[in-house]
Amino acid sequence: MAHQVRAVVARGKGAPVSLETIVVPDPGPGEALVKVEACGVCHTDLHYREGGINDDFPFLLGHEAAGVVESVGEGVADVAPGDFVILNWRAVCGSCRACRRGRPWYCFHTHNATQKMALLDGTELSPALGIGAFAEKTLVAAGQCTKVDRAASAAVAGLLGCGVMAGIGAAINTGNVGRGDSVAVIGCGGVGTAAVVGSALAGAAKIIAVDIDDLKLETARKLGATHSVNSRATDPVEAIRELTGGFGADVVIEAVGRPETYEQAFYARDLAGTVVLVGVPTPEMKLELPLLDVFGRGGALKSSWYGDCLPSRDFPMLIDLYLQNRLNLDAFVTETVQLDEVEKAFARMRQGDVLRSVVLL
Ligand code: APR
Ligand code: ZN
Numbered sequence: 001m002a003h004q005v006r007a008v009v010a011r012g013k014g015a016p017v018s019l020e021t022i023v024v025p026d027p028g029p030g031e032a033l034v035k036v037e038a039c040g041v042c043h044t045d046l047h048y049r050e051g052g053i054n055d056d057f058p059f060l061l062g063h064e065a066a067g068v069v070e071s072v073g074e075g076v077a078d079v080a081p082g083d084f085v086i087l088n089w090r091a092v093c094g095s096c097r098a099c100r101r102g103r104p105w106y107c108f109h110t111h112n113a114t115q116k117m118a119l120l121d122g123t124e125l126s127p128a129l130g131i132g133a134f135a136e137k138t139l140v141a142a143g144q145c146t147k148v149d150r151a152a153s154a155a156v157a158g159l160l161g162c163g164v165m166a167g168i169g170a171a172i173n174t175g176n177v178g179r180g181d182s183v184a185v186i187g188c189g190g191v192g193t194a195a196v197v198g199s200a201l202a203g204a205a206k207i208i209a210v211d212i213d214d215l216k217l218e219t220a221r222k223l224g225a226t227h228s229v230n231s232r233a234t235d236p237v238e239a240i241r242e243l244t245g246g247f248g249a250d251v252v253i254e255a256v257g258r259p260e261t262y263e264q265a266f267y268a269r270d271l272a273g274t275v276v277l278v279g280v281p282t283p284e285m286k287l288e289l290p291l292l293d294v295f296g297r298g299g300a301l302k303s304s305w306y307g308d309c310l311p312s313r314d315f316p317m318l319i320d321l322y323l324q325n326r327l328n329l330d331a332f333v334t335e336t337v338q339l340d341e342v343e344k345a346f347a348r349m350r351q352g353d354v355l356r357s358v359v360l361l
């Protein structure tokens with residue numbers, strides 16, 4: 001039996017999204033049908049809508065979601081109907097080279113549902129990041145469901161499905177921030193602020209938030225930044241050096257995704273320090289650095305894909321910390337909206353006045 005549900009679809013490049021009825025098949029082997037309860041609005045959804053990812057319209061948008069498993073297909077053992085789950089886009093395959101080398105957080109071959117969701121006229125949909133959760137129900141690979149404690153609200157849990165996990169993971173997984181470290185975070189939107197929170201969680205002694213917007217800096221300070229620098233007014237490299245005894249930070253996390261801010265990150269770290277790029281650049285961007293500085297400053301230049309997270313390891317742990325009041329995730333939900341308000345949320349995101357808008361279903 002197929003299910004007809006309401007969902008947010010992007011039909012063509014740059015066109016406003018529309019609320020449509022879509023058809024979701026019952027789960028086949030290895031698949032799970034999830035009743036979505038909440039789904040955050042992420043920049044990537046807007047990129048899909050603008051044709052910036054690929055041209056496989058129509059897209060079923062939404063990918064930062066939590067909900068309850070309604071039914072599962074043949075051979076699914078890890079989740080069962082009734083489980084409260086966060087959806088992930090790293091359903092590790094277990095057999096690619098990264099998985100076989102024991103580094104599944106890099107899995108190069110993650111799983112998605114095999115069957116297609118479709119419009120009423122039969123046109124197949126492309127789900128954003130293999131999820132598609134601005135929908136009352138969605139079909140995913142069972143491995144895309146990570147069971148977590150039901151005591152967390154769906155709005156908060158869903159955040160871990162993408163941006164907030166990317167930021168926290170950039171600090172704790174990719175940057176290996178440890179007790180006593182100095183950290184600078186350049187760009188304090190949802191992702192950068194999550195990197196601030198992750199650094200605090202990991203025991204960083206000094207956390208310097210950098211942004212061009214004072215409101216963002218204020219929020220970052222509330223959530224754990226010990227210092228803040230408005231880089232519109234002040235040279236951030238100088239400021240970070242001054243705040244770290246002239247050395248630079250042990251770890252600098254770039255959460256904007258631009259050459260200028262990457263260069264700031266590169267020079268704002270101490271010798272042998274680490275740069276983590278979690279902001280996503282666009283294809284035309286180029287970086288130029290003196291190779292002698294790359295050599296002479298040593299250390300590590302890393303990128304963080306989805307916070308190098310392993311959903312089965314990281315989601316339940318972070319939800320537990322949240323429930324113990326050791327991790328403030330509530331602050332990331334700036335507003336909750338309805339399914340027909342995704343365009344409005346995109347507009348607010350463009351203005352830069354939200355960490356996250358979350359659709360409640
Ligand atoms: N210097 C410092 N901060 C900047 C600069 C700059 N030159 N330009 C923009 N910013 C700040 C903005 O003021 C904003 O606070 O960077 C932040 C970007 O935040 P958001 O737009 O909310 O984006 P976010 O969801 O945090 O994602 C950041 O990570 O996952 C990627 O695609 C995502 O590239 C994006 C980045
Ligand atoms: Zn794999």
Ligand code: ZN
Pocket residue numbers: 042043044045063064162163
């Ligand atoms: Zn996202």
